[in-house]
Amino acid sequence: MQYRIDPKSKNKLSILGFGCMRFPRNLAARIDMAKTEQLVLEAVEKGINYFDTAYLYFGSEEALGEVLNKHKLRESVYIATKLPIKKCRTYDDFDRLFNEQLKHLQTGYIDYFLMHALSDMTEWKRLCGLGVEKWIAEKKSSGQIRQIGFSYHGSHDEFGMLLDAYDWDFTQIQYNYVNTHYQAGTAGLLRAAEKGLAVIIMEPLLGGKLASGLPAGAVEILKKLNPRLTPAAWSLRWLWDQPEVTVVLSGMNEAEQLQENIAAAADAVPGLLTAAEHEGIKSVVEVFRESYKIPCTGCNYCMPCPQGINIPACFSSYNMSYAVSWFSGLQQYITSVGAADPHKEAGASACIKCRKCEPLCPQHIPIINSMEAVRQRMEPFWYKPVIKIVRKFMS
Numbered sequence: 001m002q003y004r005i006d007p008k009s010k011n012k013l014s015i016l017g018f019g020c021m022r023f024p025r026n027l028a029a030r031i032d033m034a035k036t037e038q039l040v041l042e043a044v045e046k047g048i049n050y051f052d053t054a055y056l057y058f059g060s061e062e063a064l065g066e067v068l069n070k071h072k073l074r075e076s077v078y079i080a081t082k083l084p085i086k087k088c089r090t091y092d093d094f095d096r097l098f099n100e101q102l103k104h105l106q107t108g109y110i111d112y113f114l115m116h117a118l119s120d121m122t123e124w125k126r127l128c129g130l131g132v133e134k135w136i137a138e139k140k141s142s143g144q145i146r147q148i149g150f151s152y153h154g155s156h157d158e159f160g161m162l163l164d165a166y167d168w169d170f171t172q173i174q175y176n177y178v179n180t181h182y183q184a185g186t187a188g189l190l191r192a193a194e195k196g197l198a199v200i201i202m203e204p205l206l207g208g209k210l211a212s213g214l215p216a217g218a219v220e221i222l223k224k225l226n227p228r229l230t231p232a233a234w235s236l237r238w239l240w241d242q243p244e245v246t247v248v249l250s251g252m253n254e255a256e257q258l259q260e261n262i263a264a265a266a267d268a269v270p271g272l273l274t275a276a277e278h279e280g281i282k283s284v285v286e287v288f289r290e291s292y293k294i295p296c297t298g299c300n301y302c303m304p305c306p307q308g309i310n311i312p313a314c315f316s317s318y319n320m321s322y323a324v325s326w327f328s329g330l331q332q333y334i335t336s337v338g339a340a341d342p343h344k345e346a347g348a349s350a351c352i353k354c355r356k357c358e359p360l361c362p363q364h365i366p367i368i369n370s371m372e373a374v375r376q377r378m379e380p381f382w383y384k385p386v387i388k389i390v391r392k393f394m395s
């Protein structure tokens with residue numbers, strides 16, 4: 001495992017961080033504690049010391065706290081977690097939510113504390129109006145918060161303004177070789193690093209699309225560059241090539257994924273990619289852009305839909321219909337969307353344009369228009385009669 005120094009705290013952070021949003025879950029959507037415990041223990045044993053969770057990651061803080069406490073690992077790792085800022089309506093809410101988080105994590109302090117999805121100045125001014133700056137100062141002076149930062153999904157311009165609006169210690173941005181001009185982008189990464197902030201990277205694999213979901217043509221290009229490296233390893237190494245990147249988070253929910261990422265991190269130092277490899281990645285981006293039409297990362301923030309539509313599954317099937325084949329996309333659409341609930345109309349055509357989902361999407365996807373595109377491509381004239389038969393068979 002390689003480590004990089006956080007410029008503000010001088011903490012030595014593992015370049016691979018454990019993203020706890022995707023802890024393994026069972027069929028009832030509860031975290032599988034046995035699997036999670038094994039993964040966390042193996043991660044720590046192999047040198048990962050940065051664990052990223054959030055109040056809003058349903059059960060993730062509690063699971064992480066339980067494992068770290070059971071194995072007396074609290075002092076061996078850095079915990080990053082996030083304040084659900086939309087839930088903060090009064091000054092007292094900051095303390096109330098923070099204390100809940102400490103309890104979930106079974107700890108007395110948070111190493112890296114973030115304003116969760118702070119994505120515009122209007123929201124920051126609202127929090128300042130509630131007294132967030134005074135609250136942060138108090139928590140830092142008591143040692144309950146060690147480093148303060150924000151995670152970001154807004155536009156490039158607002159990112160610069162937010163960086164200048166407060167004396168942050170670190171920031172967390174979505175970044176990968178496809179999103180160089182999206183959200184904070186490369187310019188935002190450089191700006192944050194120039195200001196002396198540690199930069200934590202989320203969505204390095206774009207919700208898995210740059211790993212198992214990479215179009216065949218793109219996989220071929222990567223294989224020619226180096227047949228021993230997987231697409232996921234390429235994505236991570238492209239990030240670690242940049243000295244401004246401090247930690248790359250990966251949501252690992254299988255032991256193989258964890259081992260693959262740890263192997264990729266073994267020798268990943270700044271400047272590790274050759275000029276030919278950079279050119280190869282540029283060609284991969286071109287192939288990817290032709291295949292993936294809707295930039296959904298599968299984060300589920302837009303769910304639940306009151307019509308019972310599985311929004312990310314709709315987009316995943318639609319994208320697959322371009323990246324792999326129309327038939328593969330349709331197969332996925334029928335199994336994961338159309339036939340998922342025999343008692344509900346759950347296809348894209350059930351969208352009533354209520355707009356509940358759109359403001360919640362960190363990728364700013366025009367969900368309603370995209371639903372219409374999904375309906376047109378994935379629901380041919382015979383779709384509904386076929387689905388009726390499948391549902392009858394399933395019920």
Ligand code: SF4
Pocket residue numbers: 304305306307309311350351352353354355356357358367368371
């Ligand atoms: S706009 Fe459509 S997809 Fe979005 S929540 Fe409403 S019904 Fe569901």
Ligand code: SF4
Pocket residue numbers: 295296297298299300301302303311312315360361362363364365367
């Ligand atoms: S549509 Fe947006 S909010 Fe919903 S799963 Fe995709 S990226 Fe996440």
